[in-house]
Amino acid sequence: xxxxxxxxxxxxxxxxxELTKIRTLASVPFGGKYRIIDFLLSNYVxxxxxDISIITRNNFHSLTDHLGAGKEWDLTRKxxxxxxxxxxSTPGISDHNGNYLGTIDALFKSMHSIKRSRADYVILTGSNxxxxxxxxxxxxxxxxxxxxxxVVYTNPREGVVIPSDAALxxxxxxxxxxxxxxxKEDIIRQDTPMCLGMFVLRxxxxxxxxxxxxxxxxxxxxxxxxxxxxGNLNILGYEHKKIYFEIxxxxxxxxxxxxLLDENIRKQIFEKxxxxxxxxxxxxxxxxxxxxxNSIVSDGCKIEGTVINSILSRGxxxxxxxxxxxxxxxxxxxxxxxxxLDNAILDKDVIVRENRQLVGHETxxxxxxxxxxx
Amino acid sequence: xxxxxxxxxxxxLLAGGQGSRLGILTNHVAKPAVPFGGKYRIIDFTISNCVxxxxxxxxxxxQYRPLELNAYIGNGQPWDLDRLFGGITILPxxxxxxxxEWYKGTANAIYQNIEYIxxxxxxxxxxxxxxxxxxxxxxMMLEYHIEKNADCTIAVLNVPLEEASRFGVMNADETLxxxxxxxxxxxxxxxxASMGVYIFNWxxxxxxxxxxxxxxxxxNDFGKNILPNMLEAGENMYAYEYKxxxxxxxxxxxxxxxxxxxLNPEVPIELNDPPWKIYSRNATLPPQYxxxxxxxxxxxxxxxxxxxxxxxxxxxxxxxxxxxxxAIRNSILMPGVTVGNHSTIEYTIIAADTVIGSNVCMGxxxxxxxxxxxxxxxxxxxxxxxxDGTVIPPGAMIGxxxxxxxxx
Numbered sequence: 001x002x003x004x005x006x007x008x009x010x011x012x013x014x015x016x017x018e019l020t021k022i023r024t025l026a027s028v029p030f031g032g033k034y035r036i037i038d039f040l041l042s043n044y045v046x047x048x049x050x051d052i053s054i055i056t057r058n059n060f061h062s063l064t065d066h067l068g069a070g071k072e073w074d075l076t077r078k079x080x081x082x083x084x085x086x087x088x089s090t091p092g093i094s095d096h097n098g099n100y101l102g103t104i105d106a107l108f109k110s111m112h113s114i115k116r117s118r119a120d121y122v123i124l125t126g127s128n129x130x131x132x133x134x135x136x137x138x139x140x141x142x143x144x145x146x147x148x149x150x151v152v153y154t155n156p157r158e159g160v161v162i163p164s165d166a167a168l169x170x171x172x173x174x175x176x177x178x179x180x181x182x183x184k185e186d187i188i189r190q191d192t193p194m195c196l197g198m199f200v201l202r203x204x205x206x207x208x209x210x211x212x213x214x215x216x217x218x219x220x221x222x223x224x225x226x227x228x229x230x231g232n233l234n235i236l237g238y239e240h241k242k243i244y245f246e247i248x249x250x251x252x253x254x255x256x257x258x259x260l261l262d263e264n265i266r267k268q269i270f271e272k273x274x275x276x277x278x279x280x281x282x283x284x285x286x287x288x289x290x291x292x293x294n295s296i297v298s299d300g301c302k303i304e305g306t307v308i309n310s311i312l313s314r315g316x317x318x319x320x321x322x323x324x325x326x327x328x329x330x331x332x333x334x335x336x337x338x339x340x341l342d343n344a345i346l347d348k349d350v351i352v353r354e355n356r357q358l359v360g361h362e363t364x365x366x367x368x369x370x371x372x373x374x
Numbered sequence: 375x376x377x378x379x380x381x382x383x384x385x386x387l388l389a390g391g392q393g394s395r396l397g398i399l400t401n402h403v404a405k406p407a408v409p410f411g412g413k414y415r416i417i418d419f420t421i422s423n424c425v426x427x428x429x430x431x432x433x434x435x436x437q438y439r440p441l442e443l444n445a446y447i448g449n450g451q452p453w454d455l456d457r458l459f460g461g462i463t464i465l466p467x468x469x470x471x472x473x474x475e476w477y478k479g480t481a482n483a484i485y486q487n488i489e490y491i492x493x494x495x496x497x498x499x500x501x502x503x504x505x506x507x508x509x510x511x512x513x514m515m516l517e518y519h520i521e522k523n524a525d526c527t528i529a530v531l532n533v534p535l536e537e538a539s540r541f542g543v544m545n546a547d548e549t550l551x552x553x554x555x556x557x558x559x560x561x562x563x564x565x566x567a568s569m570g571v572y573i574f575n576w577x578x579x580x581x582x583x584x585x586x587x588x589x590x591x592x593x594n595d596f597g598k599n600i601l602p603n604m605l606e607a608g609e610n611m612y613a614y615e616y617k618x619x620x621x622x623x624x625x626x627x628x629x630x631x632x633x634x635x636x637l638n639p640e641v642p643i644e645l646n647d648p649p650w651k652i653y654s655r656n657a658t659l660p661p662q663y664x665x666x667x668x669x670x671x672x673x674x675x676x677x678x679x680x681x682x683x684x685x686x687x688x689x690x691x692x693x694x695x696x697x698x699x700x701a702i703r704n705s706i707l708m709p710g711v712t713v714g715n716h717s718t719i720e721y722t723i724i725a726a727d728t729v730i731g732s733n734v735c736m737g738x739x740x741x742x743x744x745x746x747x748x749x750x751x752x753x754x755x756x757x758x759x760x761x762d763g764t765v766i767p768p769g770a771m772i773g774x775x776x777x778x779x780x781x782x
Binding site for chain 2: 032
């Protein structure tokens with residue numbers, strides 16, 4: 001497909017506490033063995049897009065570590081392939097320390113690379129939405145309906161919270177966007193289409209829109225391009241009807257992970273292959289005396305205790321007599337004998353020693369930082 | 375400017391055998407490509423041994439049903455063998471100017487690929503077969519070979535005397551210099567059994583291969599011709615004793631046993647060994663889901679599985695679905711198998727993509743088992759369907775779909 005994918009690996013509106021202290025949003029682990037970036041890249045690759053740039057801001061060490069040369073996503077290519085655009089500063093000339101003034105500024109500072117791509121279209125995405133989407137369909141409709149910009153949106157389902165800082169749009173009956181506003185508090189409403197942070201437009205249009213906005217000192221893509229120009233440009237909505245996950249808070253992170261325990265939701269998210277880094281771990285091992293129910297388990301785990309309603313990343317060890325409930329346990333964490341965990345999120349390489357108890361609440365899970373020993 | 379390209383040692387991996395003793399398991403694939411150990415194929419062990427021993431040039435000689443094996447190996451990337459110089463190369467038999475023939479024997483297969491070997495200018499050549507399960511450092515064997523100033527070093531295993539007659543047996547002196555070689559002797563004089571792993575000085579081996587090819591009466595086999603000829607000519611041949619776990623998985627019984635060994639903590643084959651990983655081509659599948667009704671006891675399960683039944687002492691490959699009420703014991707379920715509700719499966723190997731209906735009773739269901747012995751292993755072929763309510767006795771080998779319960 002004739003498009004360049006651009007991923008913003010960070011979000012300006014997230015509060016994932018300890019989880020993003022040591023990593024950028026896109027490399028936050030999700031769904032057992034994945035990182036958020038895996039879902040974003042797989043959408044591109046499954047739609048035939050093999051030219052992808054990732055705009056990074058800070059904390060992106062774990063992201064580059066995860067992606068390597070992009071082999072596992074089939075993105076080690078001569079034409080296109082994966083490019084990580086890191087912020088840079090030239091002493092004395094520009095001394096920005098990785099703090100872009102906004103999304104438009106980030107695009108502007110990455111223009112040297114974007115301009116080089118041979119693609120005619122760009123497909124932008126943020127890192128706070130996980131879904132399975134076919135960009136081929138979005139682009140087809142974008143061209144068919146002669147849109148200037150296509151905005152992917154969703155009609156929030158019953159009971160789904162629209163987080164604050166989400167962009168809400170209003171459209172006419174032909175899905176033409178005529179208004180965009182930021183949500184300012186967590187609300188539950190179904191009549192307000194919410195932006196999913198994915199946009200399709202011609203690359204040449206993006207280049208000129210960015211140059212224009214920068215000239216006027218405007219830096220926010222939603223506000224200064226979509227909202228400001230929706231009267232002049234043909235900005236159309238594209239409804240994403242299937243499940244999506246929104247990651248901006250710790251409790252949201254917990255809830256969205258847990259949704260994967262529903263078979264129907266798993267089918268929607270894993271409709272097409274989701275690629276991730278290969279670790280060559282051994283198959284998961286369930287020892288004599290283990291009890292596991294309603295859980296997701298990744299390769300390399302060794303379970304001797306009890307695991308209920310939980311999600312385990314690769315290489316997690318659960319000792320004899322330990323009881324793990326409603327928890328998310330990330331890579332290579334070890335839970336020793338007779339530990340009790342409930343509503344906890346344990347980051348990578350944590351050790352929880354014998355007989356400890358960690359109990360959080362659904363609305364405020366305990367989060368244990370990477371490499372802690374408890 | 376020109377750089378000379380040279381490798382110290384390259385490996386030639388014999389992977390052409392059909393493995394007919396595995397019955398319907400090798401109907402669609404060559405033996406080295408048969409799934410093993412929950413996510414691997416048999417050949418992964420030998421390839422990973424090479425890579426972990428620092429060997430980055432491997433020729434894989436294929437002949438029988440090579441398609442799946444070729445696709446599996448691909449460019450060798452999963453084993454880190456996508457190299458600028460070297461890497462893994464599939465070597466099927468090919469046509470020459472005015473001839474062209476199948477590989478007549480193990481030695482002939484190497485003979486036909488002399489050109490490939492010469493391209494890499496190796497000093498030593500390691501000959502391997504792709505149908506054994508073991509972890510071995512070939513670099514240590516090479517050091518031994520060099521230290522002994524040998525022309526040929528043969529890796530051997532100390533086996534019980536009563537089993538030695540199944541192997542090529544080395545009779546060696548106290549320095550492990552071999553003075554006699556017997557292929558499957560009725561009355562073995564030694565317990566040093568050949569593992570089919572040889573290191574040769576390449577120039578020496580080449581001359582014997584050429585001479586052997588000229589001998590019209592030869593069977594062109596390493597064990598029957600090359601090794602005895604070298605011994606007779608007084609070449610320096612040494613045995614190299616290997617002491618770890620090694621298993622030939624040439625029969626249904628031994629394939630089942632070797633899989634079960636992985637579940638037995640007493641058996642010294644640990645796959646979770648970060649410095650000596652066994653690499654394999656990964657299926658891109660979501661993590662496994664364990665349902666509310668699952669009971670798992672001494673089981674390994676891979677990616678993409680969805681498990682809601684009871685499983686004991688079994689190996690479950692990627693993408694397997696086991697529905698509620700199903701019971702699996704002492705069995706091996708290869709990739710993509712589905713087992714319906716309330717089916718019982720015991721002592722069975724089920725090949726890839728087979729669909730088992732509901733209320734099926736397979737293998738030794740609820741039969742009393744004598745301690746230390748087990749019922750015969752049943753084998754269900756690849757990509758077939760077994761209808762609801764079917765009963766399959768122990769030791770059966772089913773290669774065709776059973777679409778209707780008997781008597782209906």
